[in-house]
Amino acid sequence: MDFEIFERLIDDARQRQPIWFELETDQPPNASQIQHAQQQLNCLLPDDYLRFISRHGGGFFALGTVYSLDPDSSLNLVQLNQQYAALRGQHVLFSDNGCGDLYGFAIRDGRCLPRVSIYRHDDERWSSFAPADFLQFLLAHCVNYQERT
Numbered sequence: 001m002d003f004e005i006f007e008r009l010i011d012d013a014r015q016r017q018p019i020w021f022e023l024e025t026d027q028p029p030n031a032s033q034i035q036h037a038q039q040q041l042n043c044l045l046p047d048d049y050l051r052f053i054s055r056h057g058g059g060f061f062a063l064g065t066v067y068s069l070d071p072d073s074s075l076n077l078v079q080l081n082q083q084y085a086a087l088r089g090q091h092v093l094f095s096d097n098g099c100g101d102l103y104g105f106a107i108r109d110g111r112c113l114p115r116v117s118i119y120r121h122d123d124e125r126w127s128s129f130a131p132a133d134f135l136q137f138l139l140a141h142c143v144n145y146q147e148r149t
Contacts, residue, residue, distance in 0.1 A: 001135040003051050013062065013143040020143065026059030026070035033069045040078045041092055043107045046114045048134040049094060064142035067094050087119060091126060094134075095141075103129065103137070 014021050029037070034054075038044055052058070058068025059075050067077035081093050084102065091104035092112050100121035105112035116137045118129040131137050 001048075001133055001139075003048065003135065006135040006139070007055075009139055010143065017062075017143075020062040023060035025057040025061065026068035026073045026075065028054050028057045029069035033071070037069050037078050041081060042110070043092060044111045045092065046105055046112045046134060048114060049105070049112075052135070052138070061138070062142040063144065064138070065095055066138070066142075089126065091117060091119070093119075097141075105134075 034045070034050060052066065053068055056066075057070065058066040058077075059070065059073055065075055067075050067080055069077055077092070077094065081088055084093055087102065088104060090107045092107060093102050093104040095103040097103070102119040102121075104117050104119065104126070105114070106117055106126070107113070114134060115132040116129045116134055117126050119126050129137070131140055
C-alpha cells in the first residue's frame with residue numbers, strides 16, 4: 001500500500017473517530033535510535049514500519065499498539081523482542097493482540113521481510129497472516145478500516 005493513501009485513510013479515521021487517537025503516542029525515533037535498534041536486533045527493519053514510526057511514533061495507535069523505538073516506552077521494540085527472544089525465533093515482533101498472540105516480520109538474510117506473520121500462542125508457532133502488508137494490517141487491526149464497495 002502506498003504510504004500517502006495510508007495517511008489519507010488514517011486522517012479519515014481520525015475525523016470519524018477522534019477518541020481512538022486521544023491516547024498519547026510514543027516519540028518518533030531519530031536516526032541514531034533506528035540504527036541502534038537495527039544493531040540490537042541484528043537486522044534491517046522494513047521501510048513501511050520505519051516510515052510509520054517516524055511519522056506516528058508508535059505505542060498506542062487508535063485501537064491497537066505498535067512497538068516503538070522510544071527508549072522510555074513500555075512498548076519498546078528492542079526490549080520486547082529481547083523479552084520474548086525464545087518465542088520470536090527468526091522474527092522481529094512489532095505488535096500483539098493483548099490475548100497472547102504476537103505479530104512480527106520474518107527475518108531473511110539480515111532484513112525483515114515486509115509481510116506480517118502471527119505467532120499464535122495456542123499453536124506455539126508462526127504462520128502467515130492476512131492482511132500481509134504492514135500498512136493494511138494497521139488499517140484492519142488498529143482503525144478497523146474496511147474498503148467500501
